[in-house]
Amino acid sequence: MSADSRIQAITHRIVERSKPFREPYLDRVRKAAAKGVQRSVLSCGNLAHGFAVCSPAEKTALAGDRVPNLGIITAYNDMLSAHQPFETYPALIRAAAAEAGGVAQVAGGVPAMCDGVTQGQPGMELSLFSRDLIAMSAGVGLSHNMFDSVVYLGVCDKIVPGLVIAALTFGHLPAVFVPAGPMTTGLPNDEKARIRQLYAEGKVGRAELLEAESKSYHGPGTCTFYGTANSNQMLMEIMGFHMPGASFINPGTPLRDALTKESARRALAITAQGNEFTPAGEMIDERSVVNGVVGLHATGGSTNHTLHLLAMARAAGILLTWKDISDLSDIVPLLARVYPNGLSDVNHFHAAGGMGFLIKELLKGGLLHDDVRTVYGQGLHAYTIDPKLGDNGAVLREPSPEKSHEPKILANIETPFQPTGGLKMLSGNLGSAVIKISAVKPERHVIEAPAKVFHNQLELNDAFKNGALEGDFIAVVRFQGPKANGMPELHKLTTILGILQDRGQKVALLTDGRMSGASGKVPAAIHVTPEAVDNGPIARIQEGDMIRLDAVHGTLQVLVDAKELGARIPASPDLSGNDFGMGRELFAPFRAVAGPADQGASVLFA
Incomplete structure (x- = not known):
């Protein structure tokens, strides 16, 4: 299935503009991949340090070059609701890796701050730069050169973009992103907004406001409105970094765990030791980036991604511009109404048909490139599914519905909410x-x-x-x-x-x-x-x-x-x-060299 000629034309100009950067990038990726299993270049002392705490069987496996070692980069902390579920993921991933004949190690942790906690506070001035710091922190973990593939555990605002920058910087390694899913639905978002306005007008007190906020943000998982965190999950799926259907399954459910285990097994299956080698830097290309922008417009996603997508693309040698984003907005219709673009949350979006239905409709309209590589190993049509839990505890994927289960939340391509993007x-x-x-x-x-x-x-x-x-x-x-x-x-x-x-x-x-x-x-x-x-x-x-x-x-x-x-x-x-307090003095070098917003506001690609 070919993309619309207008989509192809914008993609082509991105390809041509990016050549001076993309071609050297791919050359570096291919040279790194050509070296083979990276542990083979480590001295005995290096390797002994790298697997000192492993079991005897794991040490034997890692001493050779045939058993793949899966690195885990985690943004776990137990203050962030979206990241608290990651506490148990390393054990699940290690067990799945062992069943698949591999080994898994936590390569490193990255910082993960919550914009919900720092809104209006001095700490918010660290938020955007935490994206680039996360990329650097992941780079430190992967610099040990012990891994054949990587799973990235992250969800929220700057965390996923930072992890993507790291994954593409280490583009010779396959990369699978593993989400934690949204929390269950709490107080409706419009009611939360109403009480916030009443508080600002002095019509209710702090106790009433805190009660409403606590009913909105009430348990493990991502906040359920369609902000940057959930836009991240949409992007990871439509760009092919997620397993199909992984984005919006609630934490602590059997299907969530099954998807996590499946992700680990797939990350091992696409290493250079197998027949489906899928290095992240070659998997993600200009078509993948355009698909991400199309998804952002079709869902009315976060404005933050007009910064993040530019920086993410630049990490792969791809020069995306605001004009590209704007021109795609003129082509792509709005198909989703999720708060603040509507009254429903992401759980309702998923129940209406979710990512599988959205991708199917966009493909039907010729608005996505189907002929992309993904971690699943097939084109984007393989993502037009509805994930279920099979009788054997494995992930079962059924075809996405022909019609939206709730047309007020998720529209067919023939009847969009508006003809242009968000x-x-x-x-x-x-x-x-x-x-x-x-x-x-x-x-x-x-x-x-x-x-x-x-x-x-x-x-x-x-x-x-x-x-x-x-x-x-x-x-x-x-x-x-x-x-x-x-x-x-x-x-x-x-x-x-x-x-x-x-x-x-x-x-x-x-x-x-x-x-x-x-x-x-x-x-x-x-x-x-x-x-x-x-x-x-x-x-x-x-x-x-x-x-x-x-x-x-x-x-x-x-x-x-x-x-x-x-x-x-x-x-x-x-x-x-702005110079001191809450860690702001530590980020003075970042402020000094930050690039402009229309180039991603990055310190890495300024």
Whole structure:
């Protein structure tokens, strides 16, 4: 099944643009793979250290070159609900590896922070850079050169992108990603949002707010709204890093464990010692990346991936741009309504047909490349399934349904929720930006209003509390980019601006920072680049300037004469308060060298 000619044309231009980087990358991957089993280059002393704690049988197996050794990179900690289930995964993986005639070792752990805990706190200024740190940490674990294949245990916001960067950096090794799944459904997301707004207005107290939040985030697994964490899982499946159907099975279930064991066995089956060698760096190519972007648009996924996908692709020598993402958005229809793009959560999405149905419909429409390599060993059509638990305890895959079980959540390709994707790119005399429109009502896709200027989200929060946010306005929150303070999410502003919008005011946000992957109904032009600290035009906006945000035509303009705008002295607030506390001083080198948002805001590919 061939992809639509428009999809092919965008893929082709990515291929051509990437050649100066992709070809040397593939050459490095192939040279590393050609060396054969990596343990063969280790001295006896090296190897003895590497398997010192193994059983006698495992030592005998690893002393030769024929038994594959599976490395486990884990983001386990028991504070994060999404990662707590990983505590038991190494034992499951070791047992499955032994049954398959291999060995498995935990190669290393990587940090995993929760944006839900750090929202609005100083620690959020470490969040984006934790992605690159995770890639580096995984690299340390794999640098021992003991492994023939790797399973990556990670779920949440920066963790999966960081692990993908590591997997592609060690692209000569096969890589299988193993999720933990979403927590069961708790308090409906719209009810949680309602109580947040009541709290912000002073109509309920902290006790009521905490009760609602605790009913929403109530057990092991990923938060159930469709933010960055669940967008990650969609991406890993549609890009072929997951086993088919693995993304949205709840933790602690027999099917979840069966998928984990199957993933371990498959990771061993695709090593260089077998007949299905699938090195990650060759498996993921420009077609895989385009499939990921298509999935992001079709599901109204996280804006954070306009950063992460660029950095992930760059790790494989592939140059993806915001224009590629924007052009794909014009082609790909929205097929999913999951909060904040709808009222349902990812458990409802999975019950409606889930990833198998989504992929089937996108293939039917010619919007995906089927002829890609995956860890499963077949084209993407093999992912058009519904996973079940067989009578023998193994994974059973049935064909995905012909029709959605719930058309209000998951649509057929013939009847999409909207004809274009959930993300749009904006450009104009303020630079470039990203906006998520899948949850924004059409009448709010164009906002023209005077600027109210702030240099951090606390200033805007104080203005709200003081009743200073009257009338229509566009809130300009600047000096929030990667070089200024690490580009924190400004999720706390969602509630405030949502309240004002519900009161009938026309409001929007303009920032060089980020919003949450779950940001929704308020128009928000985010990731503005050049950022303010890099002398971007956003630093020249003054209080009261008229700004026009037009998501229909993809433009972002401050309505000021070009000569006047250029002659203004850029704002230069004191940013020293961002330099210390909660570990921020440790990340000063990252802030100094971070690349721009439209190149992934990375310290690795700046």
